[in-house]
Amino acid sequence: MQIITTVAEPIRQEILASIYRGVTVTEGYGGYTLEKKYILLMVVTRYETAQIKQIVRKHDEQAFINITQTIEVDGNF
Numbered sequence: 494m495q496i497i498t499t500v501a502e503p504i505r506q507e508i509l510a511s512i513y514r515g516v517t518v519t520e521g522y523g524g525y526t527l528e529k530k531y532i533l534l535m536v537v538t539r540y541e542t543a544q545i546k547q548i549v550r551k552h553d554e555q556a557f558i559n560i561t562q563t564i565e566v567d568g569n570f
Contacts, residue, residue, distance in 0.1 A: 494535055496549055497521070498556040501531030507548045508533075512541055536566050561563065 496502060505516050531552055537545060549556045556558040 494537055494561070495559040495565060496516075496533040496545075496556055497530050497559075498549070498553045499528065500532065500553040500556075503552045504549055505533060507517070508545060509551070511548070512537070512545065514541070518537060519550065536563055 496504065501518055505518060508514060508516055514537055516533050519532045519534070521530045521532050522528060523530055535545075546558060549558060
């Protein structure tokens with residue numbers, strides 16, 4: 494799952510506190526607006542996606558969420 498937002502820190506903190514998943518945060522910028530953005534990347538189960546979407550919308554209604562299917566994960570957190 495990728496979340497592109499301008500409000501990364503409260504989203505990251507709530508995901509870590511409530512879902513117990515690792516989150517990778519990188520910086521980027523909008524290709525159209527050139528506005529600074531944060532990209533949160535994590536691997537979650539399909540059962541966790543609804544809760545994460547709710548957390549994201551609570552902090553940023555304009556966030557972009559991309560959910561993709563993962564075939565394999567290798568490594569810890």
